[in-house]
Every structure is written in structure tokens, then in C-alpha cells.
Amino acid sequence: MYVLGIESTAHTFGVGIVDENLNILANVNSTYVPQKGKGIHPREAAIHHSENASNVIKEALSKLNVSIKDIDAIAITLGPGLGPCLRTGATIARFLSLQYEKPLVPVNHAIAHLEIARYTCNEEDPLLVYIAGGNTIITTFVEGRYRIFGETQDIPLGNAVDYFGRMIGVGYPELINVEKLAMKGEKILDLPLVVKGQDVSYSGLITSALKLIKDGYKIEDVALSFIEYAYSMLCETVERAVVYTNKESIVLTGGTSRSIILKDKMEKLAKGQNVRFKVVPAEYAGDNGAMIALTGMLAFKCKVSIDPRKSYVKPMWRIDQVDIPWR
Amino acid sequence: MEIKKIEPIKKGAEAEIWKGFWFDLVSIFKIRVPKAWRHPLLDQKIRTSRTIKEARIIYSAMENSVRVPYIYDVDPENALIVMEFIEGNILKEVFKSNYKDFSKEIGRIIGKLHSSNIVHGDVTLSNFILSGNEICIIDFGLADFSNRDEDRGIDLHLFLRNLESSFSSIAKECFNYFIEGYSEFFENYDEILEKLDEIRKRGRYVEERRKIKTF
Structure with a gap:
């Protein structure tokens, strides 16, 4: 039994295929790269997806040497994400479902990041920290759903670092380059540390950091301070969540989990709290088709599917709105 | 400061609470422990400023006739507040x-x-x-x-x-x-x-x- 999963929430159009034992047999991804110094333009990204979709799907199928007819279900991410991108992916998935008479399985993109991390890290019930360009969520599974223990009140961590990086012109990929700059910093400057209960907020931090640059402080020191404040806010809420939930492990997932400095901090945090710490493998950190296929297979086995005519995209779909019958 | 920690009462995410003696008074010691994951300079800054702020707030509450633990001593550098142990x-x-x-x-x-x-x-x-x-x-x-x-x-x-x-x-x-x-x-x-x-x-x-x- 095979499930083919389609990812298209933001800059990546990806197709993954998994079998009934959750082996990942294909993971082919094509990523739209924004114009230099710019962020993702939703329409441009959607155009990229529609232009590359058929090749990505064909390449994924060729990895198994099967045709689309051998696939048992099509999994599609309906949200959360950028409307134009979601609609492009959904249109393709609906077409495949109707044309080849395959069940269509709806997948929440954020849940997929959690499930691929749980599966690849071999952790049954961890505290999950999902950090990316679109999300910053601390979550655990309680009574049928993933419950949000803490989240960002405004922009996500990945978005904050990327934006700061673009404003100071470090170039792509911003996360790596801002951290390189930060490692050369020596001073910790005053910035706002915004932790509200279990939630964090990053928008004020960016404004203040950019103001320090304008005021003539050394760019390396500002980068160091920005990174330290941003990550400390997250670590503080994660540590509270570990103590509160009593989980035995922390698993980091999402594109921003590629961060070297944050990984180091989380490792120390886990050691201090005497819990295991794992990070999703790099190839499954960013958006990818495999995670949609994997989550789609979990859902499909529990007989989750959706009528293509009702498969509207949900750009604001929260993880705590999704029932998880496979746990 | 003459202090003697006797027994741990609670370990939270941010601070540890100990029972002990401050001179000959039974007291509570609240210590914000250093975090290895924080940059040392930021760590010191946060622990010191939060300790001062908490002590100020407790003192201000007391001045406004709210029953709170009396503050015996504050050591900002070590992020320590010594306060009354309340029986009950x-x-x-x-x-x-x-x-x-x-x-x-x-x-x-x-x-x-x-x-x-x-x-x-x-x-x-x-x-x-x-x-x-x-x-x-x-x-x-x-x-x-x-x-x-x-x-x-x-x-x-x-x-x-x-x-x-x-x-x-x-x-x-x-x-x-x-x-x-x-x-x-x-x-x-x-x-x-x-x-x-x-x-x-x-x-x-x-x-x-x-x-x-x-x-």
C-alpha cells in the first residue's frame, strides 16, 4: 500500500511516497528561491509550484518504479500556509484523486512536521518544539489532540531571524549567516525579552535590534544580542513546558531546527532537566513531501479522507483543531 | 550574610526554593539558578534584574497591606531572595x-x-x-x-x-x-x-x- 503526499504551503513543492510500514520511499522537493533580499512572494511561489508540479510528481513515482495507478491514496496539505500556494497544491491533488479515483486524505502541515519528527527520532511521546518560518509552537499530545503549550503571539522565530537577516543584508540563507555574524559578537546589548506566560513575541525585538544598528552599534554585537534574546525566550518557555508536562524528551522540528546555536542551547537545557534531546534529520527539517505522505498514511490507515469537492484550503488551520485518531 | 540551607522544597523551571536559617530565623531561600543555555552575560542580567524586581514587588505589596512573606535579605548578584517562612x-x-x-x-x-x-x-x-x-x-x-x-x-x-x-x-x-x-x-x-x-x-x-x- 502506498500513499503519495503533496506539500505546497509556502516556498516548497514536494512529493513524498511512503508504504504501509511507514518506509519513506520517495522525497522529492523543489523550492522557490525569492529574489535576492526579498521574502516569499505568495503568487510567485504558486507559479513556481504549478510549473514544477508534474516533474516533481513524475520523479517521485520513478523512484519506486510505479505509476500513479499503483498509489492507494493522495495526501494533501490543506493548511496552514499561504493561500495561493495551498490552492495550487490542492488543485493538483484533487485532480489526481478524481482522475485516478484515489481517496483524498487531508493533512495539517504543522501536524506533519510533528509526526515526521516523532517517527525519525523514534520518540513516542516527546515535548515537541516546532520552529520554522511560519510557526513557533511548543506542544504535546493530550487526549486525542496536540495541545499548544506555548506559541508566538506575533511572528514566528524563523521569520524573525530571516527578516532581521534581510534587513542587515547578510544574504541567503539568513539563519546560517546571522548566526555566523553572532558568533563574532562580544557584547550583549539591551533588548526587550518578551515572555508572556508561556507565549513569546518577536516583533518588538526586531524593531529594537534594527534601531541599535541605526544607532551605530557594532553589527556583530547586535546580531549576537538579537540571537541570544530570541533563543532565550524560546528556551525559557520550553524549559517551563518540560517541567510542567514531565515529558522524558524534547524533539526539535521545522526548518529553524537547522540552527546550530539553538541546537546547542536546547542540548544544554535538556541535560539540565535530565531529559533526552533529539532533532529531526536535516532532510526532513524544512518543508518536504515525505512528511505529508507519512502523516497521510497514518490518517489513511484510520480511514480519514475527504470529499474532493469539500477539500477547501485552510490557511489558518491550527493544530489543536485536528483530531489525531492514530495516537 | 549568614545563611544555612537545610532542605529543598521545590525545584521550578526558573528557581529553586529552599528552607533554611537566616541567622536564627526559619526562612525561605529563593534562588534563580544560572542557565547553561543562556549566554553568561545575558544570564547574569536576567537573574539579577528579575530578583530585584520580585523583591521590589513583594515589598510594595506589603506596603499596601497585603499579607506577603517579609523580605529578610536580597542578594541580586547571586539572584537570591531570603524571606519569611510562613507556617500553615x-x-x-x-x-x-x-x-x-x-x-x-x-x-x-x-x-x-x-x-x-x-x-x-x-x-x-x-x-x-x-x-x-x-x-x-x-x-x-x-x-x-x-x-x-x-x-x-x-x-x-x-x-x-x-x-x-x-x-x-x-x-x-x-x-x-x-x-x-x-x-x-x-x-x-x-x-x-x-x-x-x-x-x-x-x-x-x-x-x-x-x-x-x-x-
Whole structure:
């Protein structure tokens, strides 16, 4: 039994295929790269997806040497994400479902990041920290759903670092380059540390950091301070969540989990709290088709599917709105 | 400073609580421990500033005739506060025995804090101690100086949620008594109740989440 999963929430159009034992047999991804110094333009990204979709799907199928007819279900991410991108992916998935008479399985993109991390890290019930360009969520599974223990009140961590990086012109990929700059910093400057209960907020931090640059402080020191404040806010809420939930492990997932400095901090945090710490493998950190296929297979086995005519995209779909019958 | 730590009482995410002696007084030691994951300079800055702030808030609450632990000593550099050990029971454990009066008294305490521009930030029944006939409020680790209705509303929200999770069958009744006491010391209590209503409908609080429109 095979499930083919389609990812298209933001800059990546990806197709993954998994079998009934959750082996990942294909993971082919094509990523739209924004114009230099710019962020993702939703329409441009959607155009990229529609232009590359058929090749990505064909390449994924060729990895198994099967045709689309051998696939048992099509999994599609309906949200959360950028409307134009979601609609492009959904249109393709609906077409495949109707044309080849395959069940269509709806997948929440954020849940997929959690499930691929749980599966690849071999952790049954961890505290999950999902950090990316679109999300910053601390979550655990309680009574049928993933419950949000803490989240960002405004922009996500990945978005904050990327934006700061673009404003100071470090170039792509911003996360790596801002951290390189930060490692050369020596001073910790005053910035706002915004932790509200279990939630964090990053928008004020960016404004203040950019103001320090304008005021003539050394760019390396500002980068160091920005990174330290941003990550400390997250670590503080994660540590509270570990103590509160009593989980035995922390698993980091999402594109921003590629961060070297944050990984180091989380490792120390886990050691201090005497819990295991794992990070999703790099190839499954960013958006990818495999995670949609994997989550789609979990859902499909529990007989989750959706009528293509009702498969509207949900750009604001929260993880705590999704029932998880496979746990 | 002559101090002697005797036994650990609680290890939170941010601080450790010890019981011990300060000179010959039985005392509580609250220590914000260094975090290896924080940059050393930021770590020192945060621990020092939070220690000073917490001590200031406790002192200010005391000046406004709220029963709080007396502060014996503060060591900002080591992020240590030494305070009175309050003999008694955690209110949560004895709450049922006289919940009407307790709820009303908690309302008075929070009303006094709010009219002194202090918000507690962690109003749960575990953070009150019944000592003799007196109720004492503890743990100002998440407290702040604030006159914003938003922050005051959060205090009420936290207390109501705590009642609902620990004493659901009498939660509503208790909260009404709470408001009775609260309104004695906080004049514009109806504005805070409005805010509370708004907070309870926000997306990030799962149970009372509003329906987010999807299309």
C-alpha cells in the first residue's frame, strides 16, 4: 500500500511516497528561491509550484518504479500556509484523486512536521518544539489532540531571524549567516525579552535590534544580542513546558531546527532537566513531501479522507483543531 | 550574610526554593539558578534584574497591606531572595472547608494588589497559604508592576481557570465570592470583568477558543 503526499504551503513543492510500514520511499522537493533580499512572494511561489508540479510528481513515482495507478491514496496539505500556494497544491491533488479515483486524505502541515519528527527520532511521546518560518509552537499530545503549550503571539522565530537577516543584508540563507555574524559578537546589548506566560513575541525585538544598528552599534554585537534574546525566550518557555508536562524528551522540528546555536542551547537545557534531546534529520527539517505522505498514511490507515469537492484550503488551520485518531 | 540551607522544597523551571536559617530565623531561600543555555552575560542580567524586581514587588505589596512573606535579605548578584517562612497549609488543600470566605478573601487580596498597580501573574490556589486566620499570597516570580486592564484580566482569568480545573462544581460560585471581595478594593472591577470575557474568547486558550472561520 502506498500513499503519495503533496506539500505546497509556502516556498516548497514536494512529493513524498511512503508504504504501509511507514518506509519513506520517495522525497522529492523543489523550492522557490525569492529574489535576492526579498521574502516569499505568495503568487510567485504558486507559479513556481504549478510549473514544477508534474516533474516533481513524475520523479517521485520513478523512484519506486510505479505509476500513479499503483498509489492507494493522495495526501494533501490543506493548511496552514499561504493561500495561493495551498490552492495550487490542492488543485493538483484533487485532480489526481478524481482522475485516478484515489481517496483524498487531508493533512495539517504543522501536524506533519510533528509526526515526521516523532517517527525519525523514534520518540513516542516527546515535548515537541516546532520552529520554522511560519510557526513557533511548543506542544504535546493530550487526549486525542496536540495541545499548544506555548506559541508566538506575533511572528514566528524563523521569520524573525530571516527578516532581521534581510534587513542587515547578510544574504541567503539568513539563519546560517546571522548566526555566523553572532558568533563574532562580544557584547550583549539591551533588548526587550518578551515572555508572556508561556507565549513569546518577536516583533518588538526586531524593531529594537534594527534601531541599535541605526544607532551605530557594532553589527556583530547586535546580531549576537538579537540571537541570544530570541533563543532565550524560546528556551525559557520550553524549559517551563518540560517541567510542567514531565515529558522524558524534547524533539526539535521545522526548518529553524537547522540552527546550530539553538541546537546547542536546547542540548544544554535538556541535560539540565535530565531529559533526552533529539532533532529531526536535516532532510526532513524544512518543508518536504515525505512528511505529508507519512502523516497521510497514518490518517489513511484510520480511514480519514475527504470529499474532493469539500477539500477547501485552510490557511489558518491550527493544530489543536485536528483530531489525531492514530495516537 | 549568614545563611544555612537545610532542605529543598521545590525545584521550578526558573528557581529553586529552599528552607533554611537566616541567622536564627526559619526562612525561605529563593534562588534563580544560572542557565547553561543562556549566554553568561545575558544570564547574569536576567537573574539579577528579575530578583530585584520580585523583591521590589513583594515589598510594595506589603506596603499596601497585603499579607506577603517579609523580605529578610536580597542578594541580586547571586539572584537570591531570603524571606519569611510562613507556617500553615497550602490553601488548595483546605479550600473546601470554607471556600466562600476563602474566595472572598482572595478577591480582596487581588483587589488590593491591582489597586496598587501590581499584577501577580500566577493566581492559583497553590500560591496562597492559610496561616492561622490569615491568607498569605506567595510566589511573585511572574508578577509585574502594571496598571493595564489586560494584565489584571489575565490574573482573573488564571484564577477562574484554576477554579474550573480543581473545583469545577463550585467554580462559578467561588468566582462570584471572589468578585465580591475584589470589588471592595478595586473600584472599576466591571471593566476588568469585560476584559476577562474577551480574554476567555481568545484563540490561544484552547477550551474557550472561538471558532476560527475557514473557507
